[in-house]
Amino acid sequence: MFKHLRDLEGFRLAAADGEIGHVTDLYFEDDEWAVRYIVVSTGNWLVGKKVLISPNAVEAVKWDDECIKVGLTREQVRNSPDIDTDRPISRQQEAEYHLYYNFPPYWGGVALWGRYDQPGAESTEDDTAATREDHEYGAKWDSHLRSAKEVRGYRVEAIDGQVGHLDNLLMEVETWGIRYLVVNTGGWLKKHEVLFTPKLVDKMMWAEAAVNINASRQLVESAPDYDRSTTINRPYEQALFAHYTTHPYWEDEQ
Numbered sequence: 001m002f003k004h005l006r007d008l009e010g011f012r013l014a015a016a017d018g019e020i021g022h023v024t025d026l027y028f029e030d031d032e033w034a035v036r037y038i039v040v041s042t043g044n045w046l047v048g049k050k051v052l053i054s055p056n057a058v059e060a061v062k063w064d065d066e067c068i069k070v071g072l073t074r075e076q077v078r079n080s081p082d083i084d085t086d087r088p089i090s091r092q093q094e095a096e097y098h099l100y101y102n103f104p105p106y107w108g109g110v111a112l113w114g115r116y117d118q119p120g121a122e123s124t125e126d127d128t129a130a131t132r133e134d135h136e137y138g139a140k141w142d143s144h145l146r147s148a149k150e151v152r153g154y155r156v157e158a159i160d161g162q163v164g165h166l167d168n169l170l171m172e173v174e175t176w177g178i179r180y181l182v183v184n185t186g187g188w189l190k191k192h193e194v195l196f197t198p199k200l201v202d203k204m205m206w207a208e209a210a211v212n213i214n215a216s217r218q219l220v221e222s223a224p225d226y227d228r229s230t231t232i233n234r235p236y237e238q239a240l241f242a243h244y245t246t247h248p249y250w251e252d253e254q
Helices: 074-078 091-101 125-137 217-221 234-243
Strands: 002-004 012-015 018-029 034-041 050-053 058-062 067-070 145-147 155-158 161-172 177-184 193-196 201-205 210-213
Touching: 002 177, 012 074, 018 050, 018 074, 034 145, 034 177, 091 125, 155 217, 161 217, 193 217
Parallel strands: 012 067, 155 210
Antiparallel strands: 002 161, 012 018, 018 034, 018 145, 034 050, 058 067, 155 161, 161 177, 177 193, 201 210
C-alpha cells in the first residue's frame, strides 16, 4: 500500500499512556529514500517542544482515525535526547537517539533499514556496538535528512529543461520507503501528475529549490497518468519502470 507523506501531517501520536502530540513534518533521507523520522509537535505538554519519533517505534497507523500508535511511553519521549529540529541533525545525534531507544541503526547496511528490510526489528548486540561507535567517535559521514514539507513545490529539472514541480512523495506503508516522487507537469493552474522513480534523481539542489533528474522532459511528460484514484498495483509499477527503462526497486531487495 502507498500513501502520500502529506497525508500524515496533522495525525495524532498516541503513546501507550496518552497522546504525545501531532505530526508537523517527516524527515526523509535522500540517499536511500526512506522516511527516517516523524516530527511531532507536543503542544503544551512539553511547552511547545518538537520531538522526533522513529518508524521503529510505530505499532500501527490508523488512517481512518488519523492516528499513529507508537510503542513508547510519554516519559520515554520526555527524557529522549534533545534534538533541535530546526537545525541539521548530525549522525552522532542520531546515534545517541538510537542508543537511547535501543533501535538498530538504519545506516551502514545494504538493506533499506541497515540490516533489515523494514523498521521495527529488535536491536542486536552488534547493532548496539556499531551505534555506540558512531556516537563515541563521531560519524564518518553526514546524514542526508530532509524535510518532506520543505521539498514540496521544488522545481523538477530534466536534462533538457524544467518539466514541472514536485507535488508530493509517495511512501510504501510497510517499509516507509519513498518509492515515487509525484511530479506535476501541468503547471500551477493546470494539474497533470505523473510518478517518477527516485532511482533517476541525479541531485537535490537545496539552495536552488530544485530536483535534477536523469531523464528528458518528453520521457517524464509521457509517463502513465497518475492521480489520487490511481490503483498502484504491480502491473502499474512494472509499466512505469519499463517506461523509464530502469529496474524496479523490488529487484534490488531480493
